[in-house]
Amino acid sequence: MNHSPFLLQHTTAYQRWRDQKLAHWPADKASLLTELDGPQPAAHTIQRLKATVRQHNMAFYRFPAPEQIGRPEVHALATRMGLIHLHANLCADPDSLSAIQVTRHENQHDYIPYTDRQLSWHTDGYYQAPAEQIHGMLLHCVRPARQGGESRFMDHEIAYILLREADPAFITALMHPQTLTIPANILHGKIIRPRQHGPVFSINPDGSLHMRYSARQKNILWRRDPATQAAAAFLLQLWEQDSPWKVQYRLQAGEGVLCNNVLHCRSGFVDHDEPQQGRLLYRGRYTDRVGQDHPAPPPSFKTLS
Numbered sequence: 001m002n003h004s005p006f007l008l009q010h011t012t013a014y015q016r017w018r019d020q021k022l023a024h025w026p027a028d029k030a031s032l033l034t035e036l037d038g039p040q041p042a043a044h045t046i047q048r049l050k051a052t053v054r055q056h057n058m059a060f061y062r063f064p065a066p067e068q069i070g071r072p073e074v075h076a077l078a079t080r081m082g083l084i085h086l087h088a089n090l091c092a093d094p095d096s097l098s099a100i101q102v103t104r105h106e107n108q109h110d111y112i113p114y115t116d117r118q119l120s121w122h123t124d125g126y127y128q129a130p131a132e133q134i135h136g137m138l139l140h141c142v143r144p145a146r147q148g149g150e151s152r153f154m155d156h157e158i159a160y161i162l163l164r165e166a167d168p169a170f171i172t173a174l175m176h177p178q179t180l181t182i183p184a185n186i187l188h189g190k191i192i193r194p195r196q197h198g199p200v201f202s203i204n205p206d207g208s209l210h211m212r213y214s215a216r217q218k219n220i221l222w223r224r225d226p227a228t229q230a231a232a233a234f235l236l237q238l239w240e241q242d243s244p245w246k247v248q249y250r251l252q253a254g255e256g257v258l259c260n261n262v263l264h265c266r267s268g269f270v271d272h273d274e275p276q277q278g279r280l281l282y283r284g285r286y287t288d289r290v291g292q293d294h295p296a297p298p299p300s301f302k303t304l305s
């Protein structure tokens with residue numbers, strides 16, 4: 001972290017990193033997509049995916065035969081990408097891949113991901129305790145909606161650059177340990193997740209950047225100082241604008257995205273009339289970042305088939 005480009009005092013390191021980062025941003029977003037060569041992709045295909053994530057913190061993939069792809073294949077792909085340690089949330093299935101579809105969970109809140117409503121910009125797990133931060137994320141589309149349900153993504157390192165270029169004081173504010181507080185999650189009078197606070201931007205032990213963010217306006221408390229308020233407003237206004245740094249993509253059956261928990265959002269959608277044909281995505285949240293090499297799935301892994 002000695003010469004971290006993410007620390008304000010390292011101007012030269014930051015400028016060099018920023019220039020390289022922006023110069024590599026693809027004019028043609030299609031280059032972010034890798035066509036997989038089968039249910040168990042070849043090693044060179046995995047390397048291409050990893051290289052894309054190393055550069056842009058996200059990579060899209062497409063399996064050739066979507067009907068052959070179930071949870072085991074999705075899990076195996078994640079594992080080969082270094083996404084090993086799944087984090088189970090309240091609504092996750094027993095193998096910890098969450099099935100994102102319109103549904104109701106008994107005795108749970110009406111969580112927006114499980115509705116057909118729009119989902120505002122966020123990184124996953126922004127309400128998690130510091131030791132349980134989400135560093136990697138996978139979304140795999142089994143079935144798209146009849147209409148809508150499009151996703152947008154932004155590399156959180158690009159968001160960092162846009163903020164720092166606008167006003168370096170934004171970075172200081174967003175790295176403050178009390179920047180963003182999420183009130184406790186209380187259901188039927190019982191605390192099911194305690195109040196959490198932490199920074200928006202933090203630097204991981206390996207030197208990479210982590211972002212913890214939600215654009216939601218309810219159940220979220222920004223630190224009450226002018227720089228924090230201005231930084232939060234800057235981000236909100238960024239989501240309203242067209243930007244060459246946003247990737248807009250509607251995942252089709254057999255397609256997915258692997259990422260280092262970049263910023264993302266989802267438009268609302270109209271589902272199919274038959275519930276069995278409704279939009280279905282598998283989501284995995286991991287405490288790992290993409291890119292570490294692991295030869296085999298963890299022994300504790302069980303499939304639901």
Ligand SMILES: [Fe+2]
Nearest residue numbers: 122123124264
């Ligand atoms: Fe998400």
